Structures are given as C-alpha cells and as structure tokens.
Amino acid sequence: MRQTNVLVIGGGPAGLSAATAAAQCGARVILVDSSSRLGGQLIKQTHKFFGSREQRAGTRGIEIARLLQEEAEAARVEILPETAALGLYSDGVVTLEKNERLIKLKPERLVVATGASEKTLAFANNDLPGIYGAGAVQTLMNVHGVRPGQRAVMVGAGNIGLIVSYQLCQAGVEVAAVVEAAPSIGGYAVHASKIRRLGIPILTSYSIKAAHGGETLEGVTVWQLNEKWQGIPGTEQVLAADILCLAVGLTPLTELLWQAGCQMEYIPELGGHVPWYDENQQTSVPGIYVAGDAAAVEEASSAMVTGKLAGLASAHSLGLCPDFPVLGEKVRQELTQLRAGPTGEKIRKGLGKLRARSRPGAM
Amino acid sequence: MSLRTNGLPDQDQLTASRPSPQRLARGPVAIFECFERIPCNPCFDACPTGAVLPFADINDIPKVDFDLCTGCGNCIAACPGLAIFVVDETFSTGEALLKIPYEFSPLPERGETIQVLNRAGREVGQGKVVRIQKGRNKLATPLVWLTVPKGLAQEVRHLARYQ
Numbered sequence: 001m002r003q004t005n006v007l008v009i010g011g012g013p014a015g016l017s018a019a020t021a022a023a024q025c026g027a028r029v030i031l032v033d034s035s036s037r038l039g040g041q042l043i044k045q046t047h048k049f050f051g052s053r054e055q056r057a058g059t060r061g062i063e064i065a066r067l068l069q070e071e072a073e074a075a076r077v078e079i080l081p082e083t084a085a086l087g088l089y090s091d092g093v094v095t096l097e098k099n100e101r102l103i104k105l106k107p108e109r110l111v112v113a114t115g116a117s118e119k120t121l122a123f124a125n126n127d128l129p130g131i132y133g134a135g136a137v138q139t140l141m142n143v144h145g146v147r148p149g150q151r152a153v154m155v156g157a158g159n160i161g162l163i164v165s166y167q168l169c170q171a172g173v174e175v176a177a178v179v180e181a182a183p184s185i186g187g188y189a190v191h192a193s194k195i196r197r198l199g200i201p202i203l204t205s206y207s208i209k210a211a212h213g214g215e216t217l218e219g220v221t222v223w224q225l226n227e228k229w230q231g232i233p234g235t236e237q238v239l240a241a242d243i244l245c246l247a248v249g250l251t252p253l254t255e256l257l258w259q260a261g262c263q264m265e266y267i268p269e270l271g272g273h274v275p276w277y278d279e280n281q282q283t284s285v286p287g288i289y290v291a292g293d294a295a296a297v298e299e300a301s302s303a304m305v306t307g308k309l310a311g312l313a314s315a316h317s318l319g320l321c322p323d324f325p326v327l328g329e330k331v332r333q334e335l336t337q338l339r340a341g342p343t344g345e346k347i348r349k350g351l352g353k354l355r356a357r358s359r360p361g362a363m
Numbered sequence: 364m365s366l367r368t369n370g371l372p373d374q375d376q377l378t379a380s381r382p383s384p385q386r387l388a389r390g391p392v393a394i395f396e397c398f399e400r401i402p403c404n405p406c407f408d409a410c411p412t413g414a415v416l417p418f419a420d421i422n423d424i425p426k427v428d429f430d431l432c433t434g435c436g437n438c439i440a441a442c443p444g445l446a447i448f449v450v451d452e453t454f455s456t457g458e459a460l461l462k463i464p465y466e467f468s469p470l471p472e473r474g475e476t477i478q479v480l481n482r483a484g485r486e487v488g489q490g491k492v493v494r495i496q497k498g499r500n501k502l503a504t505p506l507v508w509l510t511v512p513k514g515l516a517q518e519v520r521h522l523a524r525y526q
Contacts, residue, residue: 048443048504050403052421058405058441060502170467184367189399190444192370197521199484204368301402341400341422 004030004078006314007094007107009085009256012040013300014292014307015113016068021311022111023075025321030105031072032083032096038072039065040115041135042300044142046170047163050188051301054334061300062142068304085114088260092287109287109314112257113307116250116271116293121155124210130217134164134247141171149243153220154178155208159187159299161247165195168245176239179206179222181229188343209236211244220244250297257294260285265357269350271297276357280313280328281306289314298339298347305335371482372398381517382429391434391451391460395425396520397444409441436462436496440504450516459516460493465507470495471524479511480521487518 008019011033019031037043045061056064072079083098094110096103118133120126130149132140134156140146152173154165157180165175178195183205185192192202209221209231224235251272258264262275263284275283275290282289289310292303309331316324339347366372372380382392393414395406400422407415407425414431415438434449439462449462471477471492479490494508511519 048405048441050401050443052402052404053408057403058409058443063502185370188401188444189366189370190397190401190446192366193372193396193482194445196370197480197482197484199480202370299402337421338402340420341402343399343401344422 001093002103002105004028004105004107005318006030006109006111006311007032007105008077008111008113008311009094010040010113010115010292010294011035011038011069011079011081012113012115012292012303013042013064013068014115014294014303014310015040015111016072017304017307018111018113018289018291018311018314019077020068020072020075021308022109022315023072023077023311025312025315027109027315027318027320028078029075030078030080030107032080032085034082034084036082038069038079038081042068044135044138045163045300046142046167049301050299051338055301055304055338057301064300085256088256090261108318109289111281111289111291111307111310111314112294113290113292113303113310114253114256114294116252116297118246119249119251121208121246121248123208125213126211128211128213128217129215130213130242131211131244132246134160134245137243137245138164138167141167147171147173149173149241151176151241152243152245153208153222153239153241154245154247156180156247156249157182157185157187157192157202157204158247158249159191160250161245162187162191162195164245164247165200166191166198168243169195169198169200173243175200176241177222178202179208180204181207181225207231208244212238217242217244250293252294252297254294257283257288257290260288262288262290265354267350267353269346270295270354274354276354276359278359279332281310282313282317287314287317296347296350302335302338302347305331305338309335366398372396377517382432386429387450387452390453391449391462392429392432393427393434393436393438394448394450395427395446396448397425397442397446400424401444403443405441405443406438406447409437411435411437434462436506439464439506440498442504445504448520452513452516454510457513458510459513460508460510461490461516461519462496462506462508463520463522464504465522466504470505471507471522475524477509478523478525479509479515479519480523481518482520484521486523488512488515490519490522
C-alpha cells in the first residue's frame with residue numbers, strides 16, 4: 001500500500017491550490033483527478049476572473065488552470081490524472097482506479113476538493129436531445145470547439161447562465177432569451193449588462209413550461225410566474241430553439257465525505273448537503289479537509305483560497321508550516337474580504353448556519 | 364425596471380458615473396459603468412496614472428479621479444465585467460472616438476463601417492473603425508476604436524459587423 005503525507009482528491013482550482021500550498025510547506029503530496037486534463041471547470045472558463053491580484057483577477061479561467069498546474073508541478077506535487085477516487089474507508093485507506101487497476105493509498109491527511117454538479121429541472125419533454133446543462137454546452141464549445149446548435153434558450157440568470165449566454169454568442173449561436181424564475185437577476189450586473197448589449201433579453205419571473213420537438217428540440221414554451229412562483233396561464237410564449245441550456249444552480253459532490261463518516265449538514269445557502277468544517281476547512285473527521293465547491297458552492301476565486309487554507313492547515317497538522325498561525329490568518333482574511341460584499345451575503349449566512357451547528361463530539 | 368431586473372442601468376446611475384462636461388471637453392477619459400459592489404479590483408492594478416483610487420474594501424465600487432485619467436484604456440482590457448469604455452468627445456467637430464471592449468471573432472478591420480449598438484443591443488447608427496488595439500497577451504480583451512456621431516457618444520456601447 002502506498003503512503004503519502006497529503007492526498008488531494010480533485011484537480012480544480014481548490015485542489016491544485018491545496019496541493020501546491022501543502023507541498024511548498026515540505027509535505028509529500030499526491031493529487032488525483034478523474035479527468036485527463038487538470039483545472040476542473042477552469043478549462044472551459046474563457047472569461048476573465050473577478051477578485052484581486054492574489055486570485056489572478058483579470059486573467060481568464062483557462063489561463064489560471066495552466067498557471068495553477070505549473071505551480072503544482074514546480075512544488076513537486078505528484079499528479080495522477082485519469083485517476084478516480086472510489087472510496088474512503090474508516091481505517092484511512094483511499095481506493096483509486098487508474099487504467100482499470102485498483103490502487104490503495106494511505107495518506108496521513110486528505111483534502112477533498114471534488115467540486116459540484118449541476119442541478120436540473122422537471123418539465124415536459126426535458127429529455128429531448130438538445131437540452132443540456134450549461135456546463136456541458138461550455139465544454140462542447142470551449143474545450144472541444146464544437147458549436148452546439150443554432151439558437152439557444154438559457155434558463156437561469158445566475159453568473160453561469162449569463163456567462164454561458166455570452167460564450168454561446170461568441171461561438172456564433174443566437175441566444176433567444178435568458179429566462180429567470182426569480183424576480184431579479186442572480187448574477188453580477190456587469191455580466192447581465194454585457195449580454196444585454198448583444199441584444200439578448202432577460203426575462204425575470206419567467207420559467208420554462210415545456211420543451212417541444214420530434215427527434216430533437218425544436219422549441220420551448222416559457223411563461224411568466226406569479227409571486228408564488230406558479231405559471232400564469234395566458235402568458236405563454238413559444239421560442240424556437242435547438243438548444244436549451246439549464247443553469248439552475250450547483251450542488252456539492254460529497255459522496256466520499258459521506259462515506260468517510262463526516263458529519264453532514266443541509267445548508268441551502270451553501271448548495272445543499274455539505275460537511276461540517278472548522279475555520280481551517282477541517283471536517284469532523286480529524287485529518288480530512290474539504291475545499292472549494294465541495295465545501296460551499298461559490299466563486300472559483302474563493303475556491304483557490306479555501307484550497308490554499310486547507311493545504312496549509314493539513315501541512316501544519318503534520319508539524320510542517322511553522323508560520324501557519326500568521327499565514328493561516330492572512331489567508332482567512334483574504335477569504336473574508338472576498339465574501340464581504342452584498343454578493344457574499346448568501347455564503348456568509350450559510351457559513352454562519354454551519355458554524356452554529358453543534359461541533360462534532362460536543363453536546 | 365432596473366439593473367437587477369433587466370441588466371440596464373437607469374439614467375441616474377449613468378449620470379452619476381459620467382465625468383463632468385468640462386472634463387469630457389478636454390479629451391479622452393474612461394467611463395466606468397460598474398454600479399454594483401462585487402469583489403473585484405483589477406482596474407486599480409491596471410491604471411498607470413493612479414486615476415483609479417485605492418480600494419479600502421475589494422467590494423467597493425471603483426472611484427476615479429478623472430483629472431488623472433488619460434483615457435489610455437488599460438483598464439478596459441483588464442476589467443472582467445467589460446464595464447469600462449473610453450470616450451473622446453474632442454476627436455473631431457462632429458464625431459466622438461470610443462474605445463470599446465470586443466471579444467468576438469473575427470475582429471472588424473480598420474476603416475470598416477459597422478453598426479453601433481446601445482446598451483440594449485439596439486442599432487442606433489453607424490460608426491467607423493479607426494484602430495484595433497490588441498494586448499501583448501493573445502488572451503487579452505481587444506479594444507475597438509471607433510468614431511460615432513458626437514450625439515451618440517454616451518449611447519453606443521457595442522458594435523456589430525454587417526454580414
């Protein structure tokens with residue numbers, strides 16, 4: 001059985017940042033990722049990032065993926081791509097699958113940075129070909145260079161819905177409308193203004209009623225919602241479209257943490273079920289840390305910072321990183337600043353709830 | 364209707380974001396259409412003259428000293444929200460020069476006549492491309508320099524090529 005100081009599961013912004021931070025402290029670090037290319041969702045994010053210089057604001061996601069990987073390699077992180085984490089056992093053994101072979105590994109510390117998955121919606125004919133999660137459309141266009149269709153309808157005016165609408169236009173796809181069930185736009189106003197300039201209408205208090213088509217999607221019926229979020233008969237509009245994109249939120253991927261016996265809490269503001277964790281991202285199981293969207297669905301800039309914090313804290317707990325009291329505080333400050341504004345309100349509320357849940361082992 | 368319900372700033376927000384008529388009459392200047400507190404400050408790092416004032420809180424809305432601004436456009440290329448534009452109302456008697464972020468391929472060509480669009484994507488007239496400014500980094504946001512009738516300088520925020 002292989003041993004290592006720190007194992008990081010997930011090679012997105014959080015996992016790469018965690019691995020580099022721990023390795024720079026002198027820990028022996030292995031990072032595994034199920035895909036062949038590191039960067040997680042960054043590899044399809046062609047837009048420039050928000051945040052500050054520390055989180056590489058103004059740089060495009062695809063570029064950040066490359067930079068984070070270079071840093072991890074320079075810090076001598078052992079990277080295992082195309083390696084899926086299968087299980088996490090109570091004796092601390094992690095099972096991995098690579099090239100159809102099972103690997104058993106016993107890390108002293110573990111950072112789980114598995115990210116999140118897209119939610120979906122129930123409506124008539126939602127299984128027609130041409131109906132995608134927004135992430136899938138982004139992958140087709142920005143990773144594989146495939147234009148997914150001619151005319152799209154986007155459901156959801158959060159940042160993902162707004163950004164992917166913009167990217168659809170960049171790929172030469174017409175976007176008929178963005179529909180948003182809430183009475184206001186959820187994403188950043190600058191993203192909304194950006195797509196308005198392209199002539200895309202944003203219909204707030206609207207949702208999808210049904211999809212239509214024979215073999216593939218041909219059109220979508222949208223309708224207005226009342227204050228109880230119920231469709232108002234008579235307000236239906238039929239929009240011709242061969243792509244329907246769902247951008248209705250993300251939920252943390254936490255199966256491994258459930259299996260490890262971490263105390264889990266349901267916190268809607270953080271995206272659903274998340275593990276309880278302390279101010280250094282350590283879960284209720286000592287030695288298991290969580291970072292990025294698996295801990296709370298928020299921006300990639302925050303994911304890099306929670307990853308760094310988890311990496312430093314895990315190294316510190318191994319007797320490395322003697323500066324952690326100062327360094328850790330600095331990183332936590334960075335996080336507080338990112339979450340300080342109105343757009344961080346939801347995450348602050350969610351973390352407040354999480355911390356208020358009884359600490360494991362305490363009554 | 365407002366920024367939060369339809370993505371369009373209202374007249375009060377636009378008026379407040381605009382440099383004074385005296386400053387506009389002195390030449391190129393950046394206009395920040397950034398109305399919402401979000402964690403973002405690359406415009407501060409991009410500004411070579413100190414016109415973007417230091418942020419006390421990264422969530423602050425950028426504050427600009429228009430007297431220090433030279434209209435260089437570095438902030439346009441850095442802004443993740445594509446929310447900054449440069450306006451030069453002194454370009455010629457009848458025309459203003461705009462510098463607009465444009466991330467579509469293929470880029471228009473110098474001398475090309477293009478449709479100019481307002482904040483809602485409606486065509487409001489024609490403009491002419493004066494220059495394409497590309498950064499050293501090939502992933503940087505290109506800037507299209509275009510001339511528009513002076514009366515449209517505060518209306519035009521995007522362009523489209525004729526097919």
